[in-house]
Amino acid sequence: MGERMQIGEVAERTGLSLRTIRYYEEVGLVVPSARSQGGFRLYTDPDVDRLRVIMRMKPLGFQLDEMREVLAIIDPTPDSPRIEDPAGRLAELTRTADERCAELRRKLAIAEEFAATLHEHLDARADEPPRS
Template sequence: MTEARQPTDLLQIGDVSDRTGLSLRTIRHYEEVGLLPEPQRSPGGFRLYGHEAVERLLLIKRMKPLDFSLEQMRELIEVREQLSRGGLTAGRRAELLEHLRTFHALVEHKLGVLRERVESAEAFAVQLADETRRRD
């Protein structure tokens, strides 16, 4: 039997945790630091989140392993939201798109650094495996 959702399709924090793979504590932390807007509350006081909050948390989750600062996360979220709202002047839209391109370049750079670290770690693992075989 499918669980009935509230008419507005809002999710409680446990459901958001399940969908994002983030702990309740982490979700509350992102609220506290302003990366996630304060959620609505049920009549019983439970936090209620919409689809946008889940999407935002998934974005944050993608940024976290790349060592983005909270400010960078906040900035990217704002750029994406402004672009999604529409109604922008051509100049403002171009400015926001350039900002998005800058973030893309930063992600590409961070990926390059991570690839180098993985290659180094793989070479080290091979070295240790060889050493282990030699000593057996």
């Protein structure tokens, strides 16, 4: 099964907060592989990989149900929901991800244009004589 980590180490590895990891557990997106004798959550590398998949869906605006579907298809667990047409649904979710990535690229381009405008104004001010 590999190395087992407590939630703090998982948080360090993923950059997620303890609260977020616990929330993902509460809503059933990730389940610790084991518990220590003291009751601490223990995670493995596959659990961390699963959290990283969730992290990648978040900026694309995937809802919890969509996240569950993606995980049920690409990383199923015994508790995963049954997906009627996994290949078809994966194709739909892939199109959704592609569309949302394109929208993020459009927004990023606008943000970069704005940042460039600010740099131009800053550079122009640097060329001005100091005010007294």
